[in-house]
Amino acid sequence: MYCRKAKLKLPMKSILEEYKCGKARLLTMLEESDDPVVKTVQPSLKTGRKWKVTEAVDESKECLKMKEVIGQTQTDRSGLGSTTAKWWSKTEGKEKNGHDHR
Template identity: 80%
Template sequence: MLIPKLLWPLLVYEICSTTVEAIEAKINKFTKRWLGVPPGLTDMAMYCRKAKLRLPLKSILEEYKCGKARLLSMLEDSDVPTVKTVQPTIKTGRKWKVVEAIDEAKECFKIKEVIGQTQTNRKWLGSSTAKWWSKAEGGEKRDMVINEIRLNEDSRRVQKAVQQSQHG
């Protein structure tokens, strides 16, 4: 209930990603207190999609990044010629840039296409339902980029959790 009301102003106004991180840290503090978990619990335990125990919580920072990427890709793929020629810029601060994240996701898909289908489970070879980047259309490409940004955020959380074991 809180996230949709909070995301709209974050997407419409030019708010940097560090401000969103600070908002998420405050919300995490109160959420951890409400859940009764220790304050040292990582974000991976709360928001990660790869973990065994998944809570039905969404990361505000992840939703912010996906929303900004969706906004930029919609403006770039617009059918209106004046919108295409303007080359919109979306400011997100110095830490994270939308254009770099989208370019990184597109490059990742091109690399996956060159590598080809690989068997990742016990199903038969070629059972993957992954759509290739070159065959995907505008809306499908946008969804693929946003899912890749979500996967990057998940991997960032996993890296943070792995690094914490070295400190303890």
């Protein structure tokens, strides 16, 4: 199902990765909800023993905050200032949750 040489293959690399992304997306949607009832209730998402969605989302948010502290760094041969950075703390709504599909 996931081999790269077969004629019929799934367009994703791993079903586990899709599962984790879906759970993380659901948690952030619930946390950032406009509905005050949903925000206060905070339902628990069951994920199993090995992986916790709340820990993974918190770790990802901390990584994004650390990238902002470090700032924009040079990663390729293009000149300084040739790329613009979108900082996570300044984004809003669907874009912050990773649902911006432009």
